[in-house]
Amino acid sequence: MWNMFRGKQSSREVAKGRLHLVLAHDRVGLEGGKLQEMRREIAAVISKYVPIDVDAVEVQIESKSRATELRVSSPLPARGSG
Amino acid sequence: MGRAIVITSGKGGVGKTTTTCNLGAAIAQLGMSVVLIDADIGLRNLDVVMGLENRIVYHVVDVVQGKCTAQKALIKDRRLENLWLLPASQTDDKDAVTPDDMRKLIAELKASYDYVLIDCPAGIEQGFKNAIAGADEAVVVATPEVSSIRDADRVVGLLAAKDIPTRLIVNRISAHLVKKGDMLSQSDVIEILALELLGAVPLDEHVVASTNKGMPAVLEGKSAAAREFARIGKRLVGLDVEAVHETGGGFFARIGRALGFSSANAA
Numbered sequence A: 001m002w003n004m005f006r007g008k009q010s011s012r013e014v015a016k017g018r019l020h021l022v023l024a025h026d027r028v029g030l031e032g033g034k035l036q037e038m039r040r041e042i043a044a045v046i047s048k049y050v051p052i053d054v055d056a057v058e059v060q061i062e063s064k065s066r067a068t069e070l071r072v073s074s075p076l077p078a079r080g081s082g
Numbered sequence B: 001m002g003r004a005i006v007i008t009s010g011k012g013g014v015g016k017t018t019t020t021c022n023l024g025a026a027i028a029q030l031g032m033s034v035v036l037i038d039a040d041i042g043l044r045n046l047d048v049v050m051g052l053e054n055r056i057v058y059h060v061v062d063v064v065q066g067k068c069t070a071q072k073a074l075i076k077d078r079r080l081e082n083l084w085l086l087p088a089s090q091t092d093d094k095d096a097v098t099p100d101d102m103r104k105l106i107a108e109l110k111a112s113y114d115y116v117l118i119d120c121p122a123g124i125e126q127g128f129k130n131a132i133a134g135a136d137e138a139v140v141v142a143t144p145e146v147s148s149i150r151d152a153d154r155v156v157g158l159l160a161a162k163d164i165p166t167r168l169i170v171n172r173i174s175a176h177l178v179k180k181g182d183m184l185s186q187s188d189v190i191e192i193l194a195l196e197l198l199g200a201v202p203l204d205e206h207v208v209a210s211t212n213k214g215m216p217a218v219l220e221g222k223s224a225a226a227r228e229f230a231r232i233g234k235r236l237v238g239l240d241v242e243a244v245h246e247t248g249g250g251f252f253a254r255i256g257r258a259l260g261f262s263s264a265n266a267a
Helices: A002-008 A011-028 A032-049 B016-029 B046-050 B060-064 B099-112 B126-133 B146-161 B175-180 B186-193 B205-213 B224-236 B251-258
Strands: A058-064 A067-073 B003-008 B034-038 B083-086 B115-119 B137-142 B166-173 B196-202
Touching (some): A011 B146, A011 B186, A032 A058, B003 B099, B016 B034, B016 B046, B016 B137, B016 B224, B034 B099, B060 B099, B099 B115, B126 B146, B137 B146, B137 B186, B146 B166, B146 B186, B166 B186, B186 B196, B196 B224
Parallel strands (some): B003 B115, B137 B166
Antiparallel strands (some): A058 A067
16 A cells, blocks of 8 residues: 555665565465465455455554564444445 | 574575674684684685685584594684684585584584684575574674565574574665665664664675685774674673664764754654
């Protein structure tokens, strides 16, 4: 999403952003394909309980310091709207 | 009892060998005894960077195979009272040495010398495993580039898994490029790798000339890189030296900040 700001960013900031993302994935050892597979399975589990748009589920791996966390986000429908 | 420190990086060409050579010379200048081990079996280089390539008789593989004692294989650096080199072999396979061999050899050297610095080969395979086997601590060398930092991070993870305490040297940093916004600063690298910084060595043409001559830069005088290597040597042996300054924040920049002029590129 910071692609649209890229024009204004220094190459130093671009490098930093890219490294944060790459290292987060490296540290967990999850290749892109596995991550997508996990995303689909998580989306399937959520949809068992709540009606959701499974394509809107996003998984992100983020690293801060040496701790890495997995973030799953999914828009949930308001009760009765689904 | 001495202390063994492995100098490693993951990526090749970031200055491991130059760093090993200069830290060894810097610590020897402080009056402590130092053995440098070239752990890059089959691709030896520390000898030629040190300028000791013409004096090799035995090497590390001869020692682990019992063809000679460690003492006999050590080459004494004539420029410094307390510095020795144990060269790698140039012909053997890297499997000629095992982690156990290295542990035994380093334990033996630590009994007689204050510091054993191990110059690790690039990569994370057998040569790396050998090089870190006997180390009490590690120094990771990284240049402020995405490829170097990515590989350094892999190595940091592997060292952590072996419970080897690890500190960082940022090598070949250019204050000019950092200020322009075209190079990661030392604090960027520290933030990304989450390691304690030992020092940041500036990009310095004197190092190229020193290496050409086979002379450790720290023995040649007062170039910026030589001064930083000397300072890192002091920190490595536990001497209390001044904290590292941020590159790019020179005297005038600091005055400017004190007067309230802020630079858009300030670190």
